[in-house]
Amino acid sequence: xxxxxxxxxxxxxxxxxxxxxxxxxxxxxxxxxxxxxxxxxxxxxxxxxxxxxxxxxxxxxxxxxxxxxxxxxxxxxxxxxxxxxxxxxxxxxxxxxxxxxxxxxxxxxxxxxxxxxxxxxxxxxxxxxxxxxxxxxxxxxxxxxxxxxxxxxxxxxxxxxxxxxxxxxxxxxxxxxxxxxxxxxxxxxxxxxxxxxxxxxxxxxxxxxxxxxxxxxxxxxxxxxxxxxxxxxxxxxxxxxxxxxxxxxxxxxxxxxxxxxxxxxxxxxxxxxxxxxxxxxxxxxxxxxxxxxxxxxxxxxxxxxxxxxxxxxxxxxxxxxxxxxxxxxxxxxxxxxxxxxxxxxxxxxxxxxxxxxxxxxxxxxxxxxxxxxxxxxxxxxxxxxxxxxxxxxxxxxxxxxxxxxxxxxxxxxxxxxxxxxxxxxxxxxxxxxxxxxxxxxxxxxxxxxxxxxxxxxxxxxxxxxxxxxxxxxxxxxxxxxxxxxxxxxxxxxxxxxxxxxxxx
Amino acid sequence: xxxxxxxxxxxxxxxxxxxxxxxxxxxxxxxxxxxxxxxxxxxxxxxxxxxxxxxxxxxxxxxxxxxxxxxxxxxxxxxxxxxxxxxxxxxxxxxxxxxxxxxxxxxxxxxxxxxxxxxxxxxxxxxxxxxxxxxxxxxxxxxxxxxxxxxxxxxxxxxxxxxx
Numbered sequence: 049x050x051x052x053x054x055x056x057x058x059x060x061x062x063x064x065x066x067x068x069x070x071x072x073x074x075x076x077x078x079x080x081x082x083x084x085x086x087x088x089x090x091x092x093x094x095x096x097x098x099x100x101x102x103x104x105x106x107x108x109x110x111x112x113x114x115x116x117x118x119x120x121x122x123x124x125x126x127x128x129x130x131x132x133x134x135x136x137x138x139x140x141x142x143x144x145x146x147x148x149x150x151x152x153x154x155x156x157x158x159x160x161x162x163x164x165x166x167x168x169x170x171x172x173x174x175x176x177x178x179x180x181x182x183x184x185x186x187x188x189x190x191x192x193x194x195x196x197x198x199x200x201x202x203x204x205x206x207x208x209x210x211x212x213x214x215x216x217x218x219x220x221x222x223x224x225x226x227x228x229x230x231x232x233x234x235x236x237x238x239x240x241x242x243x244x245x246x247x248x249x250x251x252x253x254x255x256x257x258x259x260x261x262x263x264x265x266x267x268x269x270x271x272x273x274x275x276x277x278x279x280x281x282x283x284x285x286x287x288x289x290x291x292x293x294x295x296x297x298x299x300x301x302x303x304x305x306x307x308x309x310x311x312x313x314x315x316x317x318x319x320x321x322x323x324x325x326x327x328x329x330x331x332x333x334x335x336x337x338x339x340x341x342x343x344x345x346x347x348x349x350x351x352x353x354x355x356x357x358x359x360x361x362x363x364x365x366x367x368x369x370x371x372x373x374x375x376x377x378x379x380x381x382x383x384x385x386x387x388x389x390x391x392x393x394x395x396x397x398x399x400x401x402x403x404x405x406x407x408x409x410x411x412x413x414x415x416x417x418x419x420x421x422x423x424x425x426x427x428x429x430x431x432x433x434x435x436x437x438x439x440x441x442x443x444x445x446x447x448x449x450x451x452x453x454x455x456x457x458x459x460x461x462x463x464x465x466x467x468x469x470x471x472x473x474x475x476x477x478x479x480x481x482x483x484x485x486x487x488x489x490x491x492x493x494x495x496x497x498x499x500x501x502x503x504x505x506x507x508x509x510x511x512x513x514x515x516x517x518x519x520x521x522x523x524x525x526x527x528x529x530x531x532x533x534x535x536x537x538x539x540x541x542x543x544x545x546x547x548x549x550x551x552x
Numbered sequence: 553x554x555x556x557x558x559x560x561x562x563x564x565x566x567x568x569x570x571x572x573x574x575x576x577x578x579x580x581x582x583x584x585x586x587x588x589x590x591x592x593x594x595x596x597x598x599x600x601x602x603x604x605x606x607x608x609x610x611x612x613x614x615x616x617x618x619x620x621x622x623x624x625x626x627x628x629x630x631x632x633x634x635x636x637x638x639x640x641x642x643x644x645x646x647x648x649x650x651x652x653x654x655x656x657x658x659x660x661x662x663x664x665x666x667x668x669x670x671x672x673x674x675x676x677x678x679x680x681x682x683x684x685x686x687x688x689x690x691x692x693x694x695x696x697x698x699x700x701x702x703x704x705x706x707x708x709x710x711x712x713x714x715x716x
Contacts, residue, residue, distance in 0.1 A: 441668030506589025
């Protein structure tokens, strides 16, 4: 009851005309920033952070949260229309969103992304409202052993249930994990895998660089080849009838949306995890739970819904430890935390008591930001779909320029631009040889988390490997991971086993 | 080049890459450090080792499999792919020397006019609007300065005073 009363007070703040205008502007700006390849919510929040001093702290955080949400929605746009993830959080959306656009179903994919984002965002805000404090305690109890086991489970879902060549999947996971170790050793700080002594490798290989290379440059080369001498993208049609049909079809995906929202919210809460691993895990889980796993990667709408619900839910989830514990769950929430400190607020459990107007104003604004984001996004879909109708040679030229600029922008290093080209060419060849690229991308994202949690656990337990099995949650995750890992072998044995007829 | 031969070559390349990674990883301890678990080089070393194993298995599998005879590269389109890939490399090279804007202008002109065979008017309009958009969005709004190369003095003298 208290929660509802506090939320009501929050709405009194967030529904002030100034704050509604701030939400609308923030969501629109975020949508466009998120749609730009290589730029995500973290860039948007970082840029406008210094501007927030001109408004009260509650309005400032509402503005930043609206940009955060808008960018989460916008990331899907370029993933679907261009095949380039607008942000790292939308990489998994590319896997099926791009094939859908190529099949002339861009409108359906964009509607699915928008509605899934809305559902994920809204369900997670409801969870946030109801379970803020107890869930923060659960996240705090999640130690390195559980983190390691969860990441391992994510990889084994690709091996056991991915439907791709098992050897190639393992090779790609290992390649991604090795690339994730480039830079400085997490614990000792010593340089490792600094190829040709190039200084650019000291800061590691950015996940975005790999993603833009593979899904930008590689995609363009692939499309040029597969579309033969006159490359063209199938024009997308979008009518109100199709919009209605698409929206209705989404209701059959309620299970994926519900699961994606829950998973996304929880993974988002975990420090150092965030929306990108959440979306990739949700995609993997949706694929493994599907009756047609082989249709994933070929334009299955569930492959858009799963990551989009999860990444929006995770963006809300990552706000939770930031507000309640002062621990940011993602780079963007780290910036929000910095903003709060700049405004003279101290994040932590006391914030809920000392600054209820601020906290509940923010929470209630997440509801309005979600509603605004889905409306603005749906209104702009015809504009986005129109962009697909331009000749491929024009689109392709724009995509390549955006890839190079988008790859340069985050780190501002030419080293990254060369890496993008290298990954693009390598990704094109690997794709031609039927190597699955999603596990490679997943491994680069989760690699640092996996290594850090593994080594932290062993250091804490004086090198005792069995300590992973002393924690019930970690043991359960590891057991499921083992089953998934052995699944291809079990399937192989069952296929090879001689069938005995009942008559015998 | 037929599909299977290319698969074998890619598997061989992955094997070579794994060995290269393993050699690099040995700079830090790759063994178990008593009381604290694996050394700093252990993760990349042993993961590369697994990668070497799987790539070797893929290589052997591709040698044993019966080929379909299908070409790995489509002879009709490989020229286009190489042209575009080459133009990307040349553009990145040019960025360092003549700056992003001149490099992008040259790339877009080549791509739109000569590769895409669009009209000069469309090529000029799209090239100019793309460059203006990139400048306004990245430099003026986001304050992300792109490399200018030899064109830096021109930007300092004429463009920056207008934008900032």
